[in-house]
Amino acid sequence: MASSSATARTSMTPVNSIACANTAMLESNIREILYLDPIWSAYALADLAPQHTAFCQWFHSAEAVVLAYIGLSPPVLFATGKKEDVLALATQVPPGKYQYTLLPEHRFSLEPMLSVQSELKMWRMSNKVDSPEIDPSPDAHRLSGEDLDSVITLFADHADRPDSFHRRQLEAGPFYGAYHEEELVAVAGVHVLSESGSMAAIGNVFTHPAHRGQGFGRKVSAQLIRGLRSMGIQTIVLNVAKENYAAVHLYQGLGFQIHCGYYEGLGELGAKP
Structure with missing residues (x-):
């Protein structure tokens, strides 16, 4: 009723x-x-x-x-x-x-x-346009459709792999990756991108468990943010588990602020x- x-x-x-x-x-x-x-x-x-x-x-x-x-x-x-x-x-x-x-x-x-x-x-965290400039990360490179197999292999069947990845995201929006000895070990991309709305949502951020704690996640995330800023994107958001204190700290170091819990x-x- x-x-x-x-x-x-x-x-x-x-x-x-x-x-x-x-x-x-x-x-x-x-x-x-x-x-x-x-x-x-x-x-x-x-x-x-x-x-x-x-x-x-x-x-x-x-x-x-x-x-x-x-x-x-x-x-x-x-x-x-x-x-x-x-x-x-x-x-x-x-x-x-x-x-x-x-x-x-x-x-x-x-x-x-x-x-x-x-x-x-x-x-939900956001990165304002007036956030401090991020230094380039030469070890992080723009990915393309040719890297799809490497991305799928990286995500594999890890319990904490991204659960909302689709190949069209790799084709439509910027993704950056870091290779180590010819193996893709970290990636950061976007879930959605609206150039007309000057807005992007970062997602599919993942580092292979064997290579965590070595700075790869920060490098690919930083380069992705630089790439989005170079496209004129004003508002960048991302999602992170409240209990993932290391990731929250990393993103705060890249200029993100907590907007709300959900x-x-x-x-x-x-x-x-």
């Missing part, structure tokens, strides 16, 4: 694709809500780009947005805005297994319909039995 009354009150609007009638108005409404907190909504803002249209299912009210991004498997669930509206909007999202990124107020408001399988407490997990969305 609470969801039904909330739906009536806020006039929820499901948008399976913004490429439809009133596209400009729908996109403008969604964008306006996302820009209330652009650091938290960085991924969703980048997903407004035309190349992501086919992968996005948008649901919004006057004060909230929920996005189901089906370009990854499992798809990704994101929310921002008024928690009562987020709960009502979530009832319109197709049920199933999702990777979710949720602020605490949304995570717990969805408790009645989210069966959690695994979960981490995370930080939950990242895997769960089944739908009415609980």
Whole structure:
């Protein structure tokens, strides 16, 4: 009953694709809500780009947005805005297994319909344009599609490997890697990049366990940030587990600041039995 009354009150609007009638108005409404907190909504803002249209299912009210991004498997669930509206909007999202990124107020408001399988407490961090200049790292090199096999080999079956990598990310956005004795031992790239929005989300940062503590992670991350800055990207964000103190310290040393805490997990969305 609470969801039904909330739906009536806020006039929820499901948008399976913004490429439809009133596209400009729908996109403008969604964008306006996302820009209330652009650091938290960085991924969703980048997903407004035309190349992501086919992968996005948008649901919004006057004060909230929920996005189901089906370009990854499992798809990704994101929310921002008024928690009562987020709960009502979530009832319109197709049920199933999702990777979710949720602020605490949304995570717990969805408790009645989210069966959690695994979960981490995370930080969203951001790097401002006025951060100190980063020295170049000559050992880190720009990767291309020709390095795909090496990236896949690097990630292999390690328990802490990136879980949201897709080859199109390597082809679409800058990735930097460090080789040691002709073996790729560290990589840093982007999850999403919006040059028109001057925004990027760093992701797929990984160093082979045998080569950790030798500075490779910092070198590839630093070179990636330099590369993004040279492209004119103003806002750079990333995600890191709260308990990964070494990584948090590394990113703070590269000019990142903690923006907010959130939950990242895997769960089944739908009415609980």
